[in-house]
Amino acid sequence: MNVIGKVTVLPQLPAAVSRLSELAYNVYWSWTPRAQALYRELDSSIWERFQQNPVRTLLEVPRERLEQVAADAAYLERYAQVMADFDAYMGKRDTWAARNAPDMKPVAYFSMEYAFHESLPIYSGGLGVLAGDHCKSASDLGIPFTAVGMLFHQGYFRQLFDKDGWQNEAYDDLDLTTLPLTPAKTADGQEVRVSVQIAGRTVQVRVWQLQVGRIRVLLLDTNVPENSEDDRKLTARLYGGNQELRVQQYVLLGVAGIRALRALNVPADVYHMNEGHAALLGLERVRELVAGGLDFRTALETVASSTLFTTHTPVAAGNDAFAYDLMDRYIGDWPAQLATSRDDLYALARHDQHWDGHLVPAFSMTVFALNMSRAANGVSELHGEVSRDMWKFLYDGAEAEEVPIGHVTNGAHNLTFTSQHMRDLLSTVLPADWTERLEDEDMWKGVDNLSDAQLSDVQLVMKREMITFVRARMREQMLRNGASAADVAATDELLSEKALTIGFARRFATYKRATLLFRDKARLSRIVNDPEHPVQFVFAGKAHPADNPGKAFIQEIYKVSQEPEFRGKIVILENYDMNVARHLVQGVDIWLNNPRRPLEASGTSGMKASFNGSPNFSVLDGWWREGYDGTNGWPIGEEREYADLNVQDDADAYSLYETLEDVIVPRYYGTQTGEQSWAHTVRRSIETVSPRFSMQRQVIDYVQKYYRPLAVRGAEVAANGAQRARDLGAWKTWVRAQWPYTTITAQATLPASAQPGQTIPVTAQVNSAGIKLNELKVEAVLNRGGHLTHHPLQVQPDGTFRADVPLTESGLYSVGVRMIPEVPGLSNPLEAGLIKWA
Ligand SMILES: *Cc1c(COP(=O)(O)O)cnc(C)c1O
Secondary structure: OOOOOOOOOOOOOOHHHOHHHHHHOEHHHHHOHHHHHHHHOOOHHHHHHOOOOHHHHHHHOOHHHHHHHHOOHHHHHHHHHHHHHHHHHHHOOOOHHHHHOOOOOOEEEEEOOOOOOOOOOOOOOHHHHHHHHHHHHHHHHOOOEEEEEEOOOOOOOEEEEOOOOOEEEEOOOOOHHHOOEEEOEOOOOOEOEEEEEEOOEEEEEEEEEEEEOOEEEEEEEOOOOOOOHHHHHHHOOOOOOOHHHHHHHHHHHHHHHHHHHHHOOOOOOEEEEEOHHHOOHHHHHHHHHHHOOOOHHHHHHHHHHOEEEEOOOOOHHHOOEEEHHHHHHHHOOHHHHOOOOHHHHHHOOEOOEEEOOEEEOEEEHHHHHHHOOOEEEEOOHHHHHHHHHHHHHHOOOOOHHHOOOEEOOOOEOHHHHOOHHHHHHHHOOOOOOHHHOOOOOOHHHHHHHOOHHHHHHHHHHHHHHHHHHHHHHHHHHHHHOOOOHHHHHHHHHOOOOOOEEEEEEOOOOHHHOOOHHHOOHHHHHHHHOOOOOOEEEEEEOOOOOOOHHHHHHHHHHHHHHHOOOOOOOEEEEOOOOHHHHHHHHHHOOEEEEOOOOOOOOOOOHHHHHHHOOOOEEEEOOHHHHHHOOOOOEEEEOOOOOOOOHHHHHHHHHHHHHHHHHHHHHHHHHOOOOHHHOHHHHHHHHHHHHHHHOEHHHHHHHHHHHHHHHHHHHHHHHHHHHHHHHHHHHHHHHHHHHHHHHOEEEEEEOOOOOOOOOOEEEEEEEEEOOOOOHHHEEEEEEEEEOOEEEEEEOEEOOOOOEEEEEEOOOOOOEEEEEEEEEOOOOOOOOOOOOOOEEO
16 A cells, blocks of 8 residues: 555543553553553454554554453453552652662663663664663662653664575664654643754754653654654664764764753753763753853863763774764864863863774764763673773773772663563562562572472473464564475474573674584584483574674574574574563573673673573673572683684683583483472572662662762752862863973882881872872872782971881782872862873
């Protein structure tokens, strides 16, 4: 049909079930299977056809069916229970935040992508799932929180394999009226529009609202009639297009995002930038303050003091950096609006790049984000370390360990990924309010009371559901690709519920090494085809449309899955999304992850599998390096990196096969009881991973480590017309100007060898070039085995500095002396970015 227009006719719900519509517009249902069941029961084929989308289901279900359920006592009882639970959730006063952070100030969270549910495909992978889960737990915990993102009306892409296993991409236009979105409105009922200037054009932005439990997500959309055709496409696709488009999308997210918050009067005291994509929000916040009369420097201090930046990318090349002339095209008019110069503004983002054999200054979103914030973190302990090392060049003279980037290890939203079967089982051994205390490690010990049989029964149910799902999906794919009747029929035989089943699903970025398993195919074949103890694998994952090596990985797996010895035992499913993810993490016996260390900043899918009792089998990278405790899953390889990637791949593949053959398969098929049993590993994986890697624990960490301190600091710096910001800004400018004229020399009297506890005298002479001596920290730094200790030197009546520095333990010490300008109220000692070593 040739479509000339579309219209949505709203359903008239019978009074008895009228609140189905209200509930459909709160993605509370996305982590509440019983709420979903109310819509599925209306018509399961409509439900499945439209990505399990309650709004769409209500639109499509015939009126007679609605009348039927409205007269069905059993349905009404389930409906009443779900609504009562929903009301209790929404109205809850005694939340974690009310009890633990009653004075908590509102947070605005910015992210390029969000994954809440498969029916709203505005995410590509882990970053989006993390952001969506963060919102869900912020709601669960009762935190004042608003999220800002983009409404990509063609989403990321739908992945289709052709008959040779090559990935093709399909882009569907979302029908927004069939999604749980409503136009965001001001207090007086006006739909909100904000506008931004991009390259001299005024781009209009519509703001949608998505209700996630108790919190709101605002989604920006340029697809409005007032805009030119090109501008309407600015929010068409996530991570589509070229660098020009990227920069424009970043301007939208940052600048239009702040304007949307203001237009809606949403309070925000702390701003959280999830990845560098959001960094340009700092431009708009500085502009507001400059327009209010502050100078650039003072405005910058004020804005940064209340901003947190979370970095996710452990490879330098993965961090967006744009040529200056590209930035000029899109933010060229900003320096004037900020009452600053282009040089001063771009200096805050500068990261020189080797492009075409030349060293070129570039505008790095990460560097800008680091400079526009006063707190930053990586997403696991190891990733924090890697990030400090990666960005230490910004802090000349600093040791990696003092670079002010901390970490909060990621988590996942337990309820979104835990099957209803497992939840019901957990409810038999955990306290009634367990879903509100997910981070409570002691509580989870109750899992010890689940019997081996209870666990294996529930896991079999989940596995059957997954196998049914896989077969149906493979059948669809075969039919679409014109497969033979025999091949289509063979999909009914894919996978066996009796075989040890291993899942591997994630974005097909090459560092994730999806094909590592195939390094020794003969050995893999012996493992898979063991007549007594068979093993089978389910793969899924998308490659970025421009990533041909990633697509080649997909094709390689597909080809292996078609080889006679692997047919039906290795499968690769198309279109990895939240739905596929839930089926896999719930249905497999083991979750496999073998990235090239240390490139997996955190990883989260293994957590989701563990929530469902599927132990993790993974390289000791990201979260698993912290999560693995010897009883709750298995490591792959060692905690080290190899210089030669080939050698590393060989070593890791060898370790993978060996652990599988010698440890995992015997345990899975074994008859041992107690600590040697499979059920023991399952229990350990549930009870150790669920609390420590719950999103609830993650958000609590953010509140305590960052949100609350930043709110306090941000308020102090902004108080009294930003007096503190003005002082700090002026002071930094002064010390930076004087710094080249300062000098420091130092002496330490070092014996040939010393006893533990002995002290050594250290002295230093300083020319402070006018910087007050009490604003100069002069210190001895001892490095013992890579671990630093700092010992302040005291100023003496003769103007020299000295201290007796203790050598507390045996070992080889290196001794250095340095000075750092410091005043009270800095976010960290390196804030001025000045260190001078003697
Ligand atoms: C959890 C999840 C991811 C992230 O998985 P990683 O293990 O971090 O790679 C990606 N995509 C989907 C759909 C997910 O549910």
